[in-house]
Amino acid sequence: MMFQVQDLFVLFLVLLLPLYYYLVFFRNRKSTSNEPQLPTDWPLVSILPSLLISNLHRIHDHMATVLAAAGGSFDVRGPPGLRFFVTCDPANTRHIFVSGFGNYPKGEEFASFFDVMGDSFFNADGESWRRQRVRVQRIMVDPRLQSVMARCCRDKVETGLLPVLAHMAGKGASFDLQDVFARFSFDMTAKPVFGVDTGRLSVDMPPMDVSNAMDAVMEVGFFRHTVPAPCWRLMRRFRIGPERSLAAAKPVLRRFVDEMLERRKKLKGGVIIKEDHTAGSRAAPDVDIASNYVDDPEYVDERGKPREFLYATLINYMVAGRDTVGTTLTWLFYNLVKHPRVADAIRAELAPIVAARKLKPAAAADTTMVVFEPEETKPLVYLHAALFESMRLYPPAPIERKEALADDVLPSGHRVRAGDTLLIPVYSLGRMESAWGKDCTEYRPERWVTEDGKLRHVPAHKFLTFNAGPRSCLGKDISVVQMKCVIAAVVWNFDFEIVEGHVAEPKLSIIMQMKNGLMVKAKRRHAVGGGIGE
Numbered sequence: 446m447m448f449q450v451q452d453l454f455v456l457f458l459v460l461l462l463p464l465y466y467y468l469v470f471f472r473n474r475k476s477t478s479n480e481p482q483l484p485t486d487w488p489l490v491s492i493l494p495s496l497l498i499s500n501l502h503r504i505h506d507h508m509a510t511v512l513a514a515a516g517g518s519f520d521v522r523g524p525p526g527l528r529f530f531v532t533c534d535p536a537n538t539r540h541i542f543v544s545g546f547g548n549y550p551k552g553e554e555f556a557s558f559f560d561v562m563g564d565s566f567f568n569a570d571g572e573s574w575r576r577q578r579v580r581v582q583r584i585m586v587d588p589r590l591q592s593v594m595a596r597c598c599r600d601k602v603e604t605g606l607l608p609v610l611a612h613m614a615g616k617g618a619s620f621d622l623q624d625v626f627a628r629f630s631f632d633m634t635a636k637p638v639f640g641v642d643t644g645r646l647s648v649d650m651p652p653m654d655v656s657n658a659m660d661a662v663m664e665v666g667f668f669r670h671t672v673p674a675p676c677w678r679l680m681r682r683f684r685i686g687p688e689r690s691l692a693a694a695k696p697v698l699r700r701f702v703d704e705m706l707e708r709r710k711k712l713k714g715g716v717i718i719k720e721d722h723t724a725g726s727r728a729a730p731d732v733d734i735a736s737n738y739v740d741d742p743e744y745v746d747e748r749g750k751p752r753e754f755l756y757a758t759l760i761n762y763m764v765a766g767r768d769t770v771g772t773t774l775t776w777l778f779y780n781l782v783k784h785p786r787v788a789d790a791i792r793a794e795l796a797p798i799v800a801a802r803k804l805k806p807a808a809a810a811d812t813t814m815v816v817f818e819p820e821e822t823k824p825l826v827y828l829h830a831a832l833f834e835s836m837r838l839y840p841p842a843p844i845e846r847k848e849a850l851a852d853d854v855l856p857s858g859h860r861v862r863a864g865d866t867l868l869i870p871v872y873s874l875g876r877m878e879s880a881w882g883k884d885c886t887e888y889r890p891e892r893w894v895t896e897d898g899k900l901r902h903v904p905a906h907k908f909l910t911f912n913a914g915p916r917s918c919l920g921k922d923i924s925v926v927q928m929k930c931v932i933a934a935v936v937w938n939f940d941f942e943i944v945e946g947h948v949a950e951p952k953l954s955i956i957m958q959m960k961n962g963l964m965v966k967a968k969r970r971h972a973v974g975g976g977i978g979e
Contacts, residue, residue, distance in 0.1 A: 501671070501953070502953075503950070504953070505843050505844075505870065505872040505873070505951055505957075508531070508870050508872070508873050509533075509870065509872060509873035509876045509877075511531075512531065512532075512533050512870065512873045512877070513877065513878065516534075516857075517532060517533055517534035517537075517857065517877065517879065518530070518531065518532040518533075518534055518537065518855075518857050518859055519531055519532075520859075528865070528866065529865075529866045529867070529868050530859065530861055530865055530866070530867050530868070531867075531868045531869075531870065532855070532857070532859070532867065532868075532869060533869060533870050533871075533873040533874040533877055534855075534856070534857050535874070535877075535880055535904075535906055535907045536855075536856035536857060537855045537856055537857050537859075538869055538874065538906045538907075538909060538913065539856075539904075539906035539913070540855055540856050541847055541855075541867060541869065542869075542905075542906055542909070542912065542913040542914040542916070543905075543906060543913055543914035545853065546914050546915050546916075547850075548849060548850050548851055548853055549847040549848065549849060549850070549867065550570035550571065550574075550847070550848060550850065551568065551570055551846065551847065551848065552570070552846075552847070552848030552866070553848075554674070554848065554866070555568065555846050555848070556568035556569075557669075557674070558666045558669040558670065559662065559666050561662050561691070561694070561695060561698065561757070561760065562662075562757050562760065562761050562764075563753055563754060563756070563757030563758075564754060564757065565577070565754070565757040565758040565760075565761040566578060566581055566758070566761060567761045567764075567765070577758075578915075578916075578919075580737065581919055582919055583737075584734055584737050585919045585920055585923070586919075587732070589732045590637060590732055590733075590734070591923050593636075593637050593732060593733070594633075594637045594923050594927065595819040595923070595926055595927065595930075597633055597636045597637060598633055598819070598926075598927040598930055598931065599816065599818060599819055599930055601629060601632055601633050601636075601646070602816055602930060602931055602934050603816045603934075605629065605632065605646040605647065606625070606629050606646065606931065606934070606935070607814050607816070607934060607935075607938060608648070609625060609646060609647065609648055610625070610935065610938075610939055610967050611814065611938075611969060612648045613625075613967050614939065614966075614967040614968055614969050617966070618966070619944045619964050619965065619966050620964070620965065620966075620967075621962035621963060621964055621965075622775060622778060622941065622962075622963040622964075622965045623771070623775040623958065623959050623962045623963045624650075624653075624962060625646070626770075626771045626774040626775050627653065627656055627767070627771045628645040628646040628650075628653065628656075629646050629770075629771070629774075629931070630766065630767045630768075630769075630770040630771035630774070631643060631645050631646075631653070631655075631656050631763075631767050631771070632644065632645050632646050633766070633770065633927070634762070634763055634766030634767045634770070635705065635763065636733075637733055637734055637766075638705075638733060638734045638735060638759060638762045638763055638766070639705040639706070639708070639709050639733055639734075639735050639759075640709050640712060640713070640732075640733035640735070640736075641705050641708045641709055641712065643705075654697055655697060655698065655701045656767070657694075658693075658694035658695075658697040658698050658701075659694075659698070659760075659763065659764050659767065659768075660954070660956075660958070661690040661691050661693070661694040662691065662694060662698075662764070663764075663768070663954045663955045663956045663958075664687065664690070664952070664953065664954045664955075665687045665688065665690065665691040666954075666955045667953050667954050667955050668686075668687045668953070670846070698756075698760050699756055702751065702755075702756050702759050702760065703751070705735075705759075706735065706739070706751065709733070709735060734759075734762055735759060738755055738758060738759070739755075744758065765920065766920065766924075768841055768842075768956045769841045769918075769920070769924055770924060770927065770928060770931075772839075772841040772956055772957050772958055773832070773835065773836055773839075773841055773928060774928060774931060774932070775958070775959060775963050776835050776836075776838070776839035776957065776959075777831070777832060777835040777836075777928075777932060778935070778941060778963070778965075779839075779943070779949055779959075779963055780831075780834075780835045780838070780839075780888045781831070781936065781941075782941050782942065782943050782965070783888070783943075784888055787831050787888070787890055788936055788940075790827055790831075790890075791827060791828050791831060791932070791933070791936050792936060792937060794825050794826075794827045794828055795817070795822075795825070795828075795933055795936070795937055798817065798821050799815055799937070814934070814937075814938045815934065815937050815938060816934050817930055817933040817934055817937070818930070819926050819927070819929075819930045821933075822926075822929040822930050822932075822933045823926055823929065825929065825933070826894060826898060826899060826900050827890060827894065828929055828932060828933060829893070829900055829925070829929065830890035830891070830892075830893035830894050830900065831890040831932075832925065832928060832929065832932065833890075833893050833903075833908070833910075834888055834889065834890040834892065834893060835888065836908075836910045837875040837881075837908060837910065838875055838876065838886075838888060839872075839951075839957050840871040840872055840875060840909070840910040840957060841910070841956060841957055842871060842910075842955065842956065842957070843870065843871055843872035843951070843955075843957045844868060844869065844870050844871060844872065844955070845868070845869040845871060845909070845912070846866065846867070846868055846869075847866075847867040847869065848864070848865070848866055848867070849861045849862065849863055849864065849865045849867065850863060851863050869909070871909045871910060872957070874907070874909055875908070875909075875910075880907055905917060937970070938969065938970055938971075939967050939968065939969060939970060940967070940968045940970055941965045941966070941967055941968075942965060942966045942968070943963070943964065943965055944964040944965060944966065947961065947963075947964045948961055949961070949963060
């Protein structure tokens with residue numbers, strides 16, 4: 446058979462391609478520069494081999510390195526379904542999240558990644574999102590609910606968290622602090638959502654099947670970001686790979702919502718509390734989030750049975766509350782163990798509160814521990830700074846995703862086309878030298894404190910942990926109040942030591958959980974009346 450000219454040309458390209466790859470690889474190996482290097486931009490697959498193969502296990506740190514080398518933004522022009530514009534330029538994030546918000550919804554593909562959330566406010570865009578946003582905002586600013594959430598946190602610290610930590614300290618064995626905080630945040634979220642204490646935080650350590658199912662949702666959501674849609678859809682159809690765990694998680698979450706709604710009805714004597722707290726309702730402290738949905742025909746059918754919309758919405762609330770608090774506390778205490786001077790500074794800030802109570806020194810056998818009220822810790826500046834500094838370095842949601850509706854030019858000069866996917870690595874944004882200075886990778890709470898001792902204001906498009914613009918986190922204020930209350934009590938009453946050889950690194954998930962947990966040993970610091978140095 447005679448070869449045509451075009452056949453010879455194709456053969457030539459096929460033979461030349463390995464040589465090209467070798468030369469580029471050899472060039473990269475020879476590079477001795479200490480400056481961040483851009484990964485190789487391969488034909489057809491762009492820099493995806495660097496992101497998703499050789500560095501997937503450290504994707505967040507690698508992306509921060511690439512962004513630093515690229516000046517804060519770069520394109521990934523891989524095969525269809527894996528084409529992104531990635532940016533952590535604060536000017537761009539302000540445009541995307543604030544001034545140009547209307548042009549950058551989450552998009553239909555994002556909703557498909559998290560199909561468990563259905564049409565709830567986590568996935569919704571446009572009019573559906575605006576309508577749900579108004580409702581969520583009305584719920585979250587209700588002073589009755591905020592009072593319930595603050596008191597629930599304080600009580601759970603006293604009756605759950607501190608006793609469990611004291612039990613672990615008494616045993617002297619290592620344990621997973623991330624698991625403890627996950628249990629705490631799960632209970633603390635379920636109470637205001639359903640009005641039910643799930644009792645996951647106890648020395649018995651009951652199974653965490655529901656929490657594990659939520660983890661599967663976030664991990665599979667991450668996986669779906671890394672492969673073309675036809676691949677994960679095929680895996681979902683045959684329930685193989687990561688998609689198998691998600692298929693198993695869905696009925697677990699559904700049963701959990703059914704169980705919580707049933708327990709809620711029994712606790713309230715069979716009377717469903719309405720939004721306006723009319724006849725048959727209990728006192729205001731019993732208000733819960735579910736009360737705002739269970740009488741709405743959009744969320745329940747004519748028989749009062751939950752529609753898919755209600756399942757998705759209540760799971761959304763649970764995931765949002767559990768992940769933010771549990772993940773943040775885990776990384777915060779990791780940082781405090783690594784930087785004991787910060788823990789000492791927090792204790793110094795707490796000392797006047799304890800002294801003002803005029804507590805007498807307790808006997809050595811006294812098991813009483815100090816619990817701080819939310820109103821006591823709310824004004825503490827350094828504690829707040831330590832929390833925000835940890836969230837800067839380890840944001841609970843390390844990456845945001847948007848889709849461009851129309852062609853646009855970003856402040857950085859980069860052009861985006863209609864339909865383009867934009868990735869905003871919040872993790873990278875918190876580690877940009879251009880935004881945070883040469884010590885951007887250091888844990889230094891002092892950067893948040895002004896010269897006159899006040900909390901320094903940082904614009905949301907730079908500190909993107911709580912999102913920015915119209916989709917900014919509605920639970921930010923109350924979650925900060927809760928976490929400060931928790932941190933104060935744990936820091937005052939306990940010291941921690943990370944188990945030798947333990948590696949703390951993020952897992953491959955949409956949520957910044959630790960892959961291996963946080964293995965520690967705990968030690969009681971002092972009884973009620975003890976001094977800071979005891």
